[in-house]
Amino acid sequence: MIPKAFRALLGGAAALLAAACDNAGYQVVVDYSMGDSFTFLRGAAAKGPVWVDLRGNPFADAGAGLDAVVAEAFRRGVTQLGGVSFTTDRDLAGDPQYRIVLVFGGAQPGRSIDRVCQGDIPTRGGGIGPDGEVRTLAVFCADSQSRVAVSGVARGVDGPDSRNLRKLLTLSLQKMF
Numbered sequence: 001m002i003p004k005a006f007r008a009l010l011g012g013a014a015a016l017l018a019a020a021c022d023n024a025g026y027q028v029v030v031d032y033s034m035g036d037s038f039t040f041l042r043g044a045a046a047k048g049p050v051w052v053d054l055r056g057n058p059f060a061d062a063g064a065g066l067d068a069v070v071a072e073a074f075r076r077g078v079t080q081l082g083g084v085s086f087t088t089d090r091d092l093a094g095d096p097q098y099r100i101v102l103v104f105g106g107a108q109p110g111r112s113i114d115r116v117c118q119g120d121i122p123t124r125g126g127g128i129g130p131d132g133e134v135r136t137l138a139v140f141c142a143d144s145q146s147r148v149a150v151s152g153v154a155r156g157v158d159g160p161d162s163r164n165l166r167k168l169l170t171l172s173l174q175k176m177f
Helices: 004-023 037-046 064-077 113-117 163-176
Strands: 026-033 050-055 098-104 134-142 145-154
Touching (some): 026 163, 037 098, 037 145, 050 064, 098 113, 113 134, 134 163, 145 163
Antiparallel strands (some): 098 134
């Protein structure tokens, strides 16, 4: 039997931990994984830059700023490969069959993740939400099959250079591979 005072202390600690997670400014969840995706990434990276197929842009810019932020954050996310580069330009990709589809706004609930790899990518709507919230869904695709999917949210985002957005993107890659 746990004394009431100790239960109250544990409850308070749990509440503080939950609040700390909420205040981190970014969170990432692995939605789906077939396993061994790292092998597929390694193979794609050996052929040249890995394509990041950006879908949606929550910012008013033309995308050049967001493209550079995504490519750099993803490069930082896979340090175990060293020297892996990413591009948002399909024509520069080493093997565009292997790609990461990054959906800003997140996918609509009830949609199959495989449909993202097949090009069916309806989103909840772009833009920055309340409290500077930006939602993402990142899916690593091998042709039309998904290998791993990670969703995330960043808060306090005011532009593509936001620290929380960069952290979200880097952590997304780390969780994927």
